[in-house]
Amino acid sequence: MSDQIKRVGVIGAGNIGLGVVSDLLFHGFDVTLVDKQEAILSDARKEITKTLRFASIIDKRLKPVTDEKELAERLVVTSDLNKVSECDYVIENITEKRNLKLGLYQELDKICREEVCFAANTSCISITEIGGWTNRAGQILGIHFMNPSYLKMTVEVIRGDYTTEETLGVADMVLKAMGKDYVVVKDFPGFVSNRVSHLFMNEAAFVVQDQLASPADVDKIFKECFGHKMGPLETADLIGLDTVVFSLEVLYESFQDPKYRCCPLLKKMVAGGQLGKKVKRGFFDYK
Incomplete structure (x- = not known):
């Protein structure tokens, strides 16, 4: 130290x-x-x-x-x-x-x-x-x-x-x-990690919203096909869905780029108190 x-x-x-x-x-x-x-x-x-x-x-x-x-x-x-x-x-x-x-x-x-x-x-x-x-x-x-x-x-x-x-x-x-x-x-809003990772999590939420696959199947593809330790939705739950939404809002405000438009499903979940792992309920249940 x-x-x-x-x-x-x-x-x-x-x-x-x-x-x-x-x-x-x-x-x-x-x-x-x-x-x-x-x-x-x-x-x-x-x-x-x-x-x-x-x-x-x-x-x-x-x-x-x-x-x-x-x-x-x-x-x-x-x-x-x-x-x-x-x-x-x-x-x-x-x-x-x-x-x-x-x-x-x-x-x-x-x-x-x-x-x-x-x-x-x-x-x-x-x-x-x-x-x-x-x-x-x-x-x-x-x-x-x-x-x-x-x-x-x-x-x-x-x-x-x-x-x-x-x-x-x-x-x-x-x-x-x-x-x-x-x-x-x-220095630029979102830096490197969050400019990329939040697009990743947001698009995964759109995939679930559009009923292409369940959250578990989305994450399974990224863990078992691409070798990621965590899937994008499990990651979003860990960070906190409210934090993900706030961050996407900052990115959208900063760049005025529609690619950062927050998925409506994410906003709906946050409004309903489904904030992720910290409240034991998000895309997955943690009880």
Whole structure:
């Protein structure tokens, strides 16, 4: 772990945020997790504790963290954003909505020490745009963690137009301490991974909507014919169908290209509360 980065602030206790917190704890960082909803935070601590105890069964490289006293000291779970004033680095994971992110970054800019860098774990919003919401545009980049973070060894790093070499260097230290490789890409909405993957998931939803095949059969084709570890619809469920819809809306707004038009079935499912794995019901049931 870098001597310069000891405590990391993670904003947002959704699926990806919880994976990032666990990943950081596995690799020796202390973490302050912030979310506005107390009920979510209560469940978050339970999920993180479970992951720290049992993830090593899946990946032997992960050393279990079972000492409750140690975990209590290293993990702060709070709804008070001001607690990130004590952090040396911040990773943001909140809902993919511009107005929410804008307000958050303006607050973080005031709360955090001026030398602290921010990593936006955004799906599609431009890093240069996010930097423009603050007085530290050079200290902001994107780190696109895949889900679950602690099982993925490579991330996508997005360099905004004003991101400095020093900021890239800090991210390099953090990611190396987490045992991760990374690919640096330039900044444009959706970057590389989500410009491609969201088209993939969206078109799979259109296939189901048009009754060409069931969700299970769509995913079977991609897993057994193409060798993908997960099918596009299983992936969408894991990410959260609401997050997929929000991201497609950002892509459509950014490019004004009809290829990013969100599948009506996806919108219908989200409106009906079928958000994917996090609520145990999406294209597949997880009960």
